[in-house]
Structures are given as C-alpha cells and as structure tokens.
Amino acid sequence: MTARLHDLQRVREASGAPVSACRAALDAAAGHVADAIDLLARQSKAASDVAHPFDGTDWFTGPPLTRTALHAAQQALGFRFPAAYTDLLLIRNGGSTRHGCFAVSRPTSWAPDHIAITGIRGIGGKHGIDIATERAIHADWGYPSWGFVFAETPTAGHTVVMFDYRACGPEGEPCVVWVDTYGDAPEVLPLAQDFTAFVAGLCDAEAFDGRG
Structure with a gap:
C-alpha cells in the first residue's frame, strides 16, 4: 500500500466520511492526516450548525x-x-x-x-x-x-x-x-x-x- 493510500485509509477510518471527501480533505491539508481529519470534523459540524x-x-x-x-x-x-x-x-x-x-x-x-x-x-x-x-x-x-x-x-x-x-x-x-x-x-x-x-x-x- 502506498503512503497516499495508507493516509487516505487512516482519514476514512477516523472520520467515517466518503472516500471522495477524505481525498479532498487530504488535498486541502497538503497531505497532513491530522489536519485532514480535523477539517472533516469541522465540515460535519458546519453542516448541522445554525449558530454561525x-x-x-x-x-x-x-x-x-x-x-x-x-x-x-x-x-x-x-x-x-x-x-x-x-x-x-x-x-x-x-x-x-x-x-x-x-x-x-x-x-x-x-x-x-x-x-x-x-x-x-x-x-x-x-x-x-x-x-x-x-x-x-x-x-x-x-x-x-x-x-x-x-x-x-x-x-x-x-x-x-x-x-x-x-x-x-x-x-x-x-x-x-x-x-x-x-x-x-x-x-x-x-x-x-x-x-x-x-x-x-x-x-x-x-x-x-x-x-x-
């Protein structure tokens, strides 16, 4: 398994998000797994947050x-x-x-x-x-x-x-x-x-x- 696929799997397991969303998050986070997981968590919060x-x-x-x-x-x-x-x-x-x-x-x-x-x-x-x-x-x-x-x-x-x-x-x-x-x-x-x-x-x- 390549490093990229391994990182993608880690993000998907941690977030439960679709593969496409995990890939986009990794791209936005410049390949940093922790940042990608954090980003997906915040996007999920934003989807249900009406206070902003x-x-x-x-x-x-x-x-x-x-x-x-x-x-x-x-x-x-x-x-x-x-x-x-x-x-x-x-x-x-x-x-x-x-x-x-x-x-x-x-x-x-x-x-x-x-x-x-x-x-x-x-x-x-x-x-x-x-x-x-x-x-x-x-x-x-x-x-x-x-x-x-x-x-x-x-x-x-x-x-x-x-x-x-x-x-x-x-x-x-x-x-x-x-x-x-x-x-x-x-x-x-x-x-x-x-x-x-x-x-x-x-x-x-x-x-x-x-x-x-």
Whole structure:
C-alpha cells in the first residue's frame, strides 16, 4: 500500500466520511492526516450548525482552512486572532452574512444610524486575507497598522471593519472598529468590545430608516 493510500485509509477510518471527501480533505491539508481529519470534523459540524452568522450562499467563502494555515496567517500578520473569530473560520472560512448591518450612535458616511458589511473575511481565496498583499492594501488605502481588516463593506475599500489591537497588544483580545478613509485622515468609530459582540449585534437594514 502506498503512503497516499495508507493516509487516505487512516482519514476514512477516523472520520467515517466518503472516500471522495477524505481525498479532498487530504488535498486541502497538503497531505497532513491530522489536519485532514480535523477539517472533516469541522465540515460535519458546519453542516448541522445554525449558530454561525453566514447565509446559505458560498459567496465570500474561501477554501477549507487548516489549523496550520491559520497559524501561518497569524504569524505573518503579527497578530493573534480572537478565539471566536478563529473558531468561526475553522467551521467556515469566511462568507456573506445573514444580517449585514450594525447600529452606531452617530452618523457615518454610510448612514445616520448604522454601518453595513458585505461579508466576513477568511484566510486566502478570492476575498480572504492574502498575506502577500495585505500590507500593500493597508498602505494604499491608509488603513491603520494597529490591526487588520476582517469585514469588508459596500464602499469598495473606502470603509472597512477592523480588529483594533491598540489597547490589548498583538497577543490580546482586540475590540472592533469601523474605519472610514474618505477624509484626510482615517476616522475610527468603535463598534463592539470584541468579535462575539460584533456578530451578535448584526441585524437587517429594515431595522433602520431604509438608507444603505
């Protein structure tokens, strides 16, 4: 038996998944058996989990994420991702959300009483965090260096939602802020104390005055 077939058998015995799914998981995990088994377990959980914020489409969703790739992304960016955010990405690697608005206490360039997002970013893929270009994007748009963008908005880059590590340091639990680059300097508006609170606060546009 070749090493590849042996690994495939180990993944199938551990997960109980079909051979085709095991093969795909091994490919996504770059041949690492433990990562492939972990990936299949998370996919099974995602299939029955209705608590996550994503909608039923696969738009904005990146390729299945392994713990190895997640660790590499954190090392490259220089920030420890919030636990709730990493738990979500390991179930589903980014996506568009069922609810896309968040209430704010003062007017913004988007609306008088809320901001809007188009999706939560994962790691890699078309819409996810691409380590090779992330720093250049920050420089081009003038995003602050004390965090990273985890949610995009309908304004084509002029506004974003970021993790803010200024108070907690790169290893701490960041708060969530809205960053607006329409002016001469980025405008920062606090949104939530952490990622969990931000997700819990997402709601529909119908809750507001219809703008946005």
